[in-house]
Every structure is written in C-alpha cells, then in structure tokens.
Amino acid sequence: MAQNKTILRALAGEVQDVPPIWMMRQAGRYLPEYRATRAQAGDFLSLCYNSELAAEVTLQPIRRYGFDAAILFADILLVPQALGADLWFVTGEGPRLSTVTTQADFDALKPAADIHDRLNPIYETVRLLSHALPAETTLIGFAGAPWTVATYMIAGRGTPDQGPAHALRQENRALFEALLERITEATIDYLSMQIDAGAEVVKIFDSWAGSLKGADFQTYAVDPCRRIVSALKERHPSIPIIGFAREAGDAYVGFAKATGVDCVALDSAVDPEWAAAHVQVDGCVQGNLASSHMVTGGQDLIDDTRAIVKAFSKGPHIFNLGHGITPDADPENVQLMIDTVRSTRR
Numbered sequence: 001m002a003q004n005k006t007i008l009r010a011l012a013g014e015v016q017d018v019p020p021i022w023m024m025r026q027a028g029r030y031l032p033e034y035r036a037t038r039a040q041a042g043d044f045l046s047l048c049y050n051s052e053l054a055a056e057v058t059l060q061p062i063r064r065y066g067f068d069a070a071i072l073f074a075d076i077l078l079v080p081q082a083l084g085a086d087l088w089f090v091t092g093e094g095p096r097l098s099t100v101t102t103q104a105d106f107d108a109l110k111p112a113a114d115i116h117d118r119l120n121p122i123y124e125t126v127r128l129l130s131h132a133l134p135a136e137t138t139l140i141g142f143a144g145a146p147w148t149v150a151t152y153m154i155a156g157r158g159t160p161d162q163g164p165a166h167a168l169r170q171e172n173r174a175l176f177e178a179l180l181e182r183i184t185e186a187t188i189d190y191l192s193m194q195i196d197a198g199a200e201v202v203k204i205f206d207s208w209a210g211s212l213k214g215a216d217f218q219t220y221a222v223d224p225c226r227r228i229v230s231a232l233k234e235r236h237p238s239i240p241i242i243g244f245a246r247e248a249g250d251a252y253v254g255f256a257k258a259t260g261v262d263c264v265a266l267d268s269a270v271d272p273e274w275a276a277a278h279v280q281v282d283g284c285v286q287g288n289l290a291s292s293h294m295v296t297g298g299q300d301l302i303d304d305t306r307a308i309v310k311a312f313s314k315g316p317h318i319f320n321l322g323h324g325i326t327p328d329a330d331p332e333n334v335q336l337m338i339d340t341v342r343s344t345r346r
C-alpha cells in the first residue's frame with residue numbers, strides 16, 4: 001500500500017525516525033553483477049533498450065542492499081535520440097550525439113509526439129519493474145531537464161562549462177528556445193508515459209543547472225521545470241516529483257515553491273545545516289553525501305553520513321548521495337553508509 005512506502009511518506013512531508021535511502025546511479029559499474037549483465041547486453045545503449053535486462057540491473061541494488069527506492073535504468077540522452085539525434089557512447093569518454101546548432105538541424109528533429117515508438121522498451125521496463133519490485137520499494141522514473149539535455153544536443157557531448165549551449169543562447173536565442181520547447185514537450189509526454197506504466201515518483205535531472213546564473217536560471221532552469229511539473233500534475237494529480245538542479249547554490253532557496261516540485265535534491269556542495277534552514281523549510285529534501293565517500297570509506301564516511309542525518313532530522317528527508325556513485329566505488333562502503341544511516345539517532 002502506498003502509505004507504507006517510506007519514500008512516498010517522506011515525499012508527502014512525513015518526518016521519519018530513519019530516513020529512507022536510495023542512491024543515484026545505484027545500478028552501475030561499481031557492481032560486478034551490473035558489469036556481467038551489461039556484457040550480456042553488449043553495450044550500454046543495448047542494455048537500456050533491452051527491457052528484461054534493464055529491469056534486471058534495476059533490481060540488482062535492491063536485492064543486494066534493500067534500498068527504499070529503485071530508479072528505472074535508462075539515460076537522459078534517450079530523449080534526444082528519440083527526437084532523431086544520433087547517439088553513441090565512446091568507452092572511457094562518454095556520450096556523443098549529432099549536433100543541433102542550425103535551423104536545418106532543428107527542422108530535421110521529430111515532433112515531440114513521435115518519440116514513443118523508440119521509447120516503448122523503456123515503458124516496458126517500467127511495467128516489468130512495477131510487478132517485480134518488493135511491496136515496500138518505490139519505483140522512480142526520470143528524465144533530464146530541458147537545459148541539461150539541450151547542452152548535450154548542442155555540443156554533441158558533455159562539456160565542462162556548457163560553452164556551446166551558452167553561445168547558441170546568445171547568438172540565436174530563437175533557435176535555442178525552440179529547442180528547449182521541443183525537449184520540454186517531449187519530456188512531459190515521456191514522463192507521463194512512465195507514470196502510466198507504473199512509475200510512482202519522477203525525478204527531473206538538471207545536472208548543469210549550476211552554469212545558469214541570475215535571470216537565466218529563472219528562464220531556463222526554473223520555468224521549464226515548472227511547466228513540466230504543472231503539466232504532469234494536471235494529468236496525474238498525486239504524482240510526487242523530485243527536482244535536481246545540481247550546483248544551484250543559493251538558487252536552491254525557493255526552488256520548490258517556484259517549480260512546484262515535492263522534493264529538492266541537493267548536491268554535496270551545500271552545507272546540510274544551511275540547507276535544513278533555507279531549503280528544507282519548504283518541504284522534503286534529498287541528499288547530500290559526497291559520492292567520493294563510496295570510494296574512500298572509513299570514519300570520514302561515518303561522520304559525514306551522521307552529520308547529514310542529524311542536520312535534516314527535523315524535516316522530511318530522503319538520504320542519498322549528492323551525485324551519482326562512481327565506477328571505482330567499493331560496494332562495501334555502500335553497505336557501511338546504509339548501516340550508519342539506519343543506526344544514527346536523530
């Protein structure tokens with residue numbers, strides 16, 4: 001039953017003795033069972049589009065650790081691919097895409113309504129998971145935020161400063177905004193289909209929100225997020241939504257009210273005491289342990305984990321890392337983090 005799920009209770013604003021836990025990238029290369037299934041699938045994208053195997057890797061960290069939530073195994077760059085961009089991954093380097101920098105590139109993209117043929121296997125993964133997960137585990141769907149997805153579509157790859165996307169915004173604002181609009185429409189439809197298939201929560205990843213400053217943060221991070229949230233809540237009034245505006249800094253303050261998200265995911269750059277006073281006052285927060293602790297472990301991991309649990313103990317909190325776990329992490333440190341969270345007196 002929904003109200004027995006600890007993640008849904010936190011998202012509804014309940015303060016719990018022990019915060020529920022999950023971890024960004026919890027299905028990933030640090031786990032030997034993930035590497036084995038990925039090898040079976042062939043490569044990363046084949047794994048994303050193979051519903052049975054994608055469901056299997058989603059379940060692996062649930063079996064191993066008993067996390068309170070499972071996050072759909074997929075990628076934020078599947079939406080650009082469904083819009084018609086070429087997408088491939090270069091081992092050891094990351095994603096590559098065909099670029100959108102001219103009107104002709106934009107005109108070659110598909111309408112948002114045409115993404116579902118390509119994305120149907122993802123909805124099937126969600127359906128499989130909604131039947132396979134333990135009764136107490138919450139299923140989280142996700143998509144990238146329009147700005148973050150656009151940075152990859154414009155540059156054709158990950159960039160340290162999102163320079164190509166900022167340049168297009170300045171040189172051809174109409175084209176830049178048309179691209180954001182197309183991604184926004186596709187994202188609303190994509191998340192809505194995940195919810196129809198059984199996702200109980202959705203999360204919007206704006207991993208590069210931190211490079212938008214001042215009025216641009218409002219226009220290109222807050223406004224698209226608010227549009228996605230209000231469209232989803234119109235179609236699915238009770239769906240809780242988590243917003244992750246990574247490296248937003250002071251702009252985390254007021255983000256929940258401005259966008260309508262039910263929970264603000266915090267990176268590890270923000271001090272938990274500060275975030276409790278200025279962000280958690282508006283509702284549930286998620287985060288914010290540094291993922292480097294999953295590599296280094298030891299007493300520092302225990303101390304920082306306890307400090308975060310205590311700092312957020314007076315309000316609704318979902319324990320998580322501040323960003324995804326990295327491939328060099330030690331699976332035993334994940335267990336140490338979980339044991340520490342569950343044994344810390346609030």
Ligand code: CP3
Nearest residue numbers: 024025026027028044071072073074075076094205207324
């Ligand atoms: O959290 C989860 O476990 C759910 C699955 C998930 C993945 N990517 C799987 C993945 C989610 C939510 C994402 C989001 C994602 N993807 C983001 C936003 C969040 C963030 O981390 O900032 C971004 C920017 C991407 C784009 C992307 N996908 C990059 C830059 C890379 C390469 C990075 C790398 O470490 O090689 C990916 C690949 C990717 N997505 C992997 C996984 C498990 C590693 C792929 C592999 O097995 O080789």
